[in-house]
Amino acid sequence: MMFMGIIVLLFGLFLDLVRLPFGFAFFGAGLIMIIISLFSKPAEQPEPSKPGHKFCWFCINEIPEEAEICPVCRMRQRERS
Numbered sequence: 001m002m003f004m005g006i007i008v009l010l011f012g013l014f015l016d017l018v019r020l021p022f023g024f025a026f027f028g029a030g031l032i033m034i035i036i037s038l039f040s041k042p043a044e045q046p047e048p049s050k051p052g053h054k055f056c057w058f059c060i061n062e063i064p065e066e067a068e069i070c071p072v073c074r075m076r077q078r079e080r081s
Contacts, residue, residue, distance in 0.1 A: 001040070005033030 009030025015023030048054060053062045059073040069076050 001037035002034055005030045005037060008033060 007030070008026055012023050012025070012027030012030055015021075015026055017023075046055070048062045050062060052065055054065050055061070056063050056070040056073060056075065057077055058075040059070060061070065061072045063070050063072070063077075067077065
């Protein structure tokens with residue numbers, strides 16, 4: 001969120017620099033996003049409820065860890081990096 005706040009803040013500065021409207025609004029929104037990101041903690045990663053399972057990359061259903069193709073959406077699973 002901090003990265004996006006910096007981008008929005010810089011966009012607001014650019015709009016102010018070229019005298020386009022709403023630059024102050026983007027600058028303020030970017031500043032608020034940066035401040036919020038300093039005080040918020042990252043979301044916890046969900047764990048599958050059954051041991052030996054993982055989440056499908058596409059449909060988010062629980063599937064066996066050794067599955068190469070999801071039985072629900074039929075999409076090939078990519079390797080974790």
